Amino acid sequence: MSYVRGFLPWIAFAAVSGVAWQWAALLSLAxxxxxxxxxxxxxxxxxxxxxxLGTVVYFTVLTVIAFADPHSPFQDYVSGASSAWLALVAGGSLLVGRPFTLGIAKRSAPPALWQNPVFIRTSTVLAGVWTAAFTLSAIATLLCEATGAVDALRILVQILGFAVPMAFTRHYVKKVRARAVAAAATPAGPVVDPRAFPAAGR
Structure with a gap:
């Protein structure tokens, strides 16, 4: 559940922000x-x-803004801004060659496999998918907020922004692991330890 744990602050903010966004920001920061x-x-x-780190930075700034001015116009666009920030963090990690998904996968993969090309490529693909999902979610959510769309539509967009890449992650990792198992069972095939991909799908 590494991905779910990582997004808990954002989920908590989405659940509480409709009541009091400043306290939601503080809760998410905590x-x-x-x-x-x-x-x-x-x-x-x-x-x-x-x-x-990206989460703490974002909610630190948001908490300061929210308590300094609880009626700030930024409140009307905070959901879209959240997705945009996640897209920036995910995309930035790709640009510097350290996809955030790679670090998450390393938490349970043996160190001997961290330099495995398949392991690195899998993490890079997943980071790209999450970046694309966050970017599309940010655009769609900001449009909903700017046009005054019903809250149900905005919430649906945000849910899809997490659910779609998470579903892809589980499917893709299972596919890669299946290939690794098949390759390991083939004498002429490359040796790819399937243990290299346990965390990314959890």
Whole structure:
């Protein structure tokens, strides 16, 4: 459940922001900071906490804005801004050659497999899919907010922004693992340990 855990602050904000966005921002900041510290104490590396760091930065800024001016016009676009920030974090990790999905996968994959080309390519593909999903979600959500679309439509867009890439992740990782198992069973095939792909689909 590595991906679900990483997005818990964002899920919490989406659930509470309709009532009081400043307290929702503070709650999400607390959740994000808790997991950031917990994972760091457990020995997590910096590349494994790209999403956690991005989450804490975003909700720190949002908490300051929300409490400084609870009636800020930014409140009307906060959902779209959240998706846009996630797209920036995910896309930025790709641009610097450290896809955030790779760090998540390393949490449970043996260190000996971290340089496996298939392992790295799988993480890169997944990071690209998440980036695309967040980008499309940000555009659609901002359009909903700008046009005053019903909340149900905006919420649906945000749910799809997480659900679609998560479903793709599970499907793609299973497909890659199946290929690895088949290759390992073929004498002439390349040796690819299927243990290289346990975390990405969880």
């Amino acid at each position: 959740i994000g900071a808790f997991f950031l510290v917990k994972e760091r104490r457990a020995g997590a590396s910096a590349d494994g906490q790209i999403l956690d």
